[in-house]
Amino acid sequence: MKRFLILWRKEVATYFLSPIGYIVMIFFLVVMGFSFWLLVNVLSQGTEGGAVMNELFGSIFFWITLLIVAPVVTMRLFSEEKRSGTLETLMTAPVRDTEVVLAKYAGALTFYVLLWVPTAAYAFILKMFELPGTPVDLGPMYSGYAGALLVGAFYLAVGIFTSSLTRNQIVAAIACFALICSAFFAGFLPYLVRSPQMRDALGYVSSVMYMMDFSRGAPDTRAVVFHLSGVVLMLFLTVKVLESRRWL
Amino acid sequence: MGQDPAAVAEILNKHVRRRSKAKKRSEYLFSYGTAMIKVSHLSKRFPGVTAVDDVSFEVRQGEIVGFLGPNGAGKTTTMRILCGYLPASRGRVEVAGHDVFSESLEVRRRIGYMPENVPLYPEMRVDEYLMFRAQLRGLPLRDGRRRLEEVRALCGLENAGRRIIGQLSKGYRQRVGLADALIHDPELVILDEPTIGLDPNQIREVRDLIRSLAPRHTVLLSTHILSEAEVTCERVIIINRGRIVASDSPANLRRLVHIGAVVRVELKAEKPQVRGVLAGLPAVENLVVEGEDNGWLRVRVEGSADVDLRENIFDAVTQRGWKLRELHMEPSRLEEVFASLTQGETVSETSGAGQKEDSVE
Known part of the structure; x- marks a missing residue:
């Protein structure tokens, strides 16, 4: 747990040490504004x-x-460590693979939550x-x-998960974009099928429809189950990819 | 008896070596003291390549051991296995009595590893990075701060604490890497090519630092520079194509391979006469006139091992009344040993290895 916190803190700090963190924040706030x-x-x-609230949470x-x-x-999460070789120093420190994956994920999630924090002002304004x-x-x-x-x-x-697969950040980003776009567009399938x-x-499995419910103020436990099982599956696969160097 | 156990082990080893000359040299049979690293029959295969092939060796506590070999010999792979980064395909590896595969965390706690090219996080500050690494190794905050001061002093980073790693020069990055490997006061320090890419002054500093680590720490370092192994290490393990070809102190390695003595002579005389006289001396095997300069001949005389040719040459020269301005014997260097061991020859057949003098560095 202690090692998890140490790794998590480093991950969160890294977002604020690189320009990309700030660029994402600006982009996010402009669009949300x-x-x-x-x-x-x-x-x-x-x-x-x-x-x-659809305008805020369900719009295009x-x-x-x-x-x-x-x-x-x-x-950046794993690709950068792979490319620069720091994965070797990281994984030869006494840390478990699971700890590393969870800490990195928690770091990304923290940054994501921090992106949303300023939008709380909208509630006050309203x-x-x-x-x-x-x-x-x-x-x-x-x-x-x-x-x-x-x-x-x-x-x-x-x-x-895609970041753990490659040492190239661009490849990781595009692979992730392709996967989540597929998941997003699959969310429109219910409108297209007849049966x-x-x-x-x-x-x-339609995130789009779930989000419409959520922004109407009607949260659905099925959405929680669907998305959280997706998270667990992806993190599990990431741990396996990280472990895979020991499989040969 | 009261003999030094190390000396006994050396004698036994020599005996074994003599009896099994042509056979595999990967077995290191006798050792004394506690073994920090125990590698037995280690093999590592990657698809299509065998990077490490049935390697066995031991490193005792407090030793500084050099892994010497050409690029691609399997040094880095072996080190990665020792640190638990890669698994072995076959064989057993123990560090401080713990198996590197089944007790990986125990082993990793005891190791300070600096990989080749010193990967660091460029966006962090030096102190920040070292504290992060110290805490990751489980050092409490207060101990971490104390050790930070110590390693900064040890590695010459006193004034670099606030600097951003990405803006450091290669030499400083190397120091940060060393400080990282040492901050948790590990029992075993593993350094992969610790002096690569440094200027001569920095290389000397790093070597001094490494030497100062023993006997408190055990050090295993890899290098492809022979003089480095010769200067820094108490024992050298020469590895080539995934196999150990020799393992001994630099001095003994030189003796192990019977390299002929080389004597350089500069004298004033006619070339054919010099050839005739010097080549006729006992124990002279080869003679090369390397150059001429105002009537002075530069001659290189190669003789069989363990014979000092200088006296005979001097006598021969003075008998004929030639003028002599230089006469000196070149010590056989580890480089020749290295060249002869890594170029596919058997150790016992390398008496002529002195000819391959212009080897790598």
């Missing part, structure tokens, strides 16, 4: 109980941001300009955050 502006626009036109901007941020945040008689319901915002965390956690886990059984089945 734009999404918030859209949300305020919709509100100012006056809607009746619509799922307005949200998804594109996530699809770009996840590979960029994770591409509350501040709340009109008397039309209270702003922040419930959907909380569940929207929960959904963003779940989907993000899954995408980051895919990213750490209702198929639609139900595909609905279980």
